[in-house]
Amino acid sequence: MDLDVSEQRIKAMTTAGLNLIGQALSIYDNQLRLVLCNLRFQEMFDLPDALVQPGALFHDTIHFLASRGEYGAETDVDTMVAQRVEQALAFEPHYIERTRPNGQVISVEGAPLPTGGWVAVYTDITRTKQAEDLLRARSEELSGQLLDRAEELSATNRKLAATITALEEAKRQLTEIEARTRMTTEMMPAHIAHLDAEARYDYSNRRLSAVMPGRPSDILGLHISQALGAGAYERVKPHLEQAYCGQPSVFEFTEGQDQRRIRVSFTPDGAGGVYVMSVDITEETQARVALQQTRRREMAAQMTSGLAHDFSNLLTIILGMQAKLAKMDLPDQADTLITATQQTARRGGQLLNRIADMTGHRTPQPQATDMRALLEDLRTLASPSLPRGMGLSVVNTLPDKPLMLDPGMVQDALLNLVLNARDACGASGQITISAHAIGQIWAEITVSDTGPGFSAEALDKALNPFFTTKGSDGSGLGLPMVYDTVKLAGGDLQLRNTPSGASVVLRLPYRPAPPAQSGLVLLVEDQDELRSQFRDMLVDLGCAVIEATSVDEALTLTADIGDIALILSDIRLQGDETGLDLIQQLDGAIPCILMTSLPYSDPLHRRALAVAPVLRKPFTPAQLSALIRTEAA
Structure with a gap:
């Protein structure tokens, strides 16, 4: 009103x-x-x-x-x-x-x-015309041509005034178009700008600080080196010079302050200036690293699985033959050789198991992880294996909030590094685990020791499988397994020497866990005992639960009840239809999590992994909670 x-x-x-x-x-x-x-x-x-x-x-x-x-x-x-x-x-x-x-x-x-x-x-304009006529009547001494010209100029002036009005309207329209264009560019998740011939900004959508935090937003008139800072400018300078020479350039670099990955495009405008577009691709890079590592592991698995199988059979034959030799009446010297051969064969079997761990199917399962508790548990696990004269300290300055990590994989990797540091230090020394955040991009965890440090060869080859400095006591797979774990998470690993020893730096994506959400969950399971167990898990997590035993029952409930937030379904159900059929018929209307006891090699299990998260039975409430958080996010 x-x-x-x-x-x-x-x-x-x-x-x-x-x-x-x-x-x-x-x-x-x-x-x-x-x-x-x-x-x-x-x-x-x-x-x-x-x-x-x-x-x-x-x-x-x-x-x-x-x-x-x-x-x-x-x-x-x-x-x-x-x-x-x-x-x-x-x-x-x-x-x-x-x-x-x-x-x-x-x-x-x-x-x-x-x-x-x-x-x-x-x-x-009657009076104006009358004045013109009067002028003509009183100026007979003036030529008619002059009077006509005066009249023509008067009319031209009036037409010019009309043209000016039209131009002002056109200017107004152009101003509105420019405002809409600026609003559009300012809403884009990228920094879009233009540099003049002297590399000074004459246009910017004011998004530089969003792509590169810590930089100013108001950069008009600034030279690009002033806006980016000396470190970042040195990285982009060769590409910018290439653009000023008329060649477009697209490149990526790691920004120095919080280690963001930035993609920059320089495009010549043909008039001596350069268009600039900068995008933060940190998350894209993390996902790309994880995908590349997964593909490498799949290739390695294909190459080694056949060899490992044949070698395992050979070791079995060797152990069997040595067992028969041990039962024969042979000289004492032969017993020593038999025992050494058996120990070596068993060590070969352990090596095969570790190779299988590296190349087998390992998918990170991120869940809300309390890093303070994880590091304290690590101290408890590692301390008994350390010599009496060796200290272990933990310095954690990460924000006190859960992070989305696979706690088992992270803890195994850190324990491996602690044991390596123990071996490097000998009977005494100090091992320190430190953790801190780099902006909102990375969680960096460093394991450092006071040992002799890495040799030049170790710094170059330590991440290569089977390289070891421990002689016959080492397999050469510890650091490669840690590297594999970090890469699968989308992170990176670096080896360094420090003034007091050596350090291994793990950099993992910093992803705060979303807040836990409760809601109505449709549980689809055809076995009564399992359905009761899963219902109790969901209720303990704060969820309300309704149940079904088949796809038909589940579809009926989803049609009648509009506030179902999540579906937890077994793959095999009553009747001919499966949990995959349920997902297909819902067509993405409700988030789904599948569960199964089928082996990974089963075609149905592989198909399920392509369409939804899959929980392998048996699973824990923590694993279920982590997946519910992920789906809610």
């Missing part, structure tokens, strides 16, 4: 203002219907009230004026009116002067509107 009153007040004020000007004004829409006119328009042409009401047709007004002789003696009024309507529909700017039957001289200035239609202004 307040809005209607406000609109009425604005309309009344606009009409009153237009009525105060000395010119007649009319506005018609693209269908040539009257939108607005002032009182002067009605008075100038002596129009009836019906023709000055909104919606009055331009055709009717022209017909009324022509019938009254406004345009002279017309024998065919309808033809003349049709011609004027056709001219009006062209919506072209125009300026004319004409003398009315009553002797009044008026100028008519028309301009099209952006949305169609036009506005016309009618000005009484």
Whole structure:
């Protein structure tokens, strides 16, 4: 109601203002219907009230004026009116002067509107014309050519004024277009800018600080080196120089402050400047690293699985033959050789198991992980294996909030590094585990020791499988397994020597866990005992639960109940249809988690992994909670 009153007040004020000007004004829409006119328009042409009401047709007004002789003696009024309507529909700017039957001289200035239609202004120029005639009468000594020129200039000035008005309207429209364009670019998750010939910003969508935190947003007039800082500028400078030479450049670099990965495009504009687009691709890079590691592991598994199988058979044969030899009546010296051979064969079997762990199917299962508790548990696990003269300390400055990590894989990797540090230090020394956040991008965990440090060869080859500095006591698979774990998570690993020893730095994606969410869960399981167990898990997690045993029952419940937040379904169910059929028929309407006891090699299990998260039975409440959090995120 307040809005209607406000609109009425604005309309009344606009009409009153237009009525105060000395010119007649009319506005018609693209269908040539009257939108607005002032009182002067009605008075100038002596129009009836019906023709000055909104919606009055331009055709009717022209017909009324022509019938009254406004345009002279017309024998065919309808033809003349049709011609004027056709001219009006062209919506072209125009300026004319004409003398009315009553002797009044008026100028008519028309301009099209952006949305169609036009506005016309009618000005009484009778006195101006009379002054011109008087000038002509009193200046007989002046040549007629001079007077004609003066009159022509006067008319030209009036046309110029009309043109200026049209240009001002065009400028207004361009200003609106520019504002819309700027708004669009400012909403994009990228920094878009333009550098002039001197590498100074003359346009920016003010998103530099969003892509590279810590940089200013208002950078117009700044040189690119001032906006980016010396470190980042040195990384982009060669590519920028290439763009100023006329060659476009697309490249990536790691920003120094919080280790974000940035993709930059430099494009020459053809006039000496350069267009710039910068995008934060940190998460994309983390996902790409994880995918590349997964593919490498799959290739390694294909290459080693056959060899490992054959080698395992050979070791089995060797152990069997040695067992038979041990039962024979052989010299004591032979017993020693038999025992050594058996120990070596068993060690080969352990090595095969570790190779299988590295190349087998290991998929990280991120869940909400309390890093403070994880590191304290690690201290408890590692301390008994350390010599009495060796210390282990934990320095954790990570924010006190759960992170999405696979706690088992992370803890195994850190324990492996602690044991390596123990071996490097000998009987005494200090091992330190430190953890901190790098911006909101990385969680960095460092395991450092006071040992002799890495040799030059170790720094170069330590991540290669089977490289070891422990001689016969090492397998050369510890650090490669840690590297594999970090890469699968989308992170990175670095080896360094420090003034006091060595350190291994794990950098994992910093992803805070979303808050736990409760809601209505549809549990689809055909075995009564398992369904009861899973229902208790869900209730303990704060979820309300409804149950079904088949796809048909589940679809009926989803159709009748509109607030189901999640479906937890077994793959094999009552009837011929499976959990995969349920997902297909729901077509993404409700998030789904599948569970199964089928082996990974089963085709149904492999198909399920392609369409939804899969929990392998048996699973723990923590694993179920982690997947529920992930689906809620």
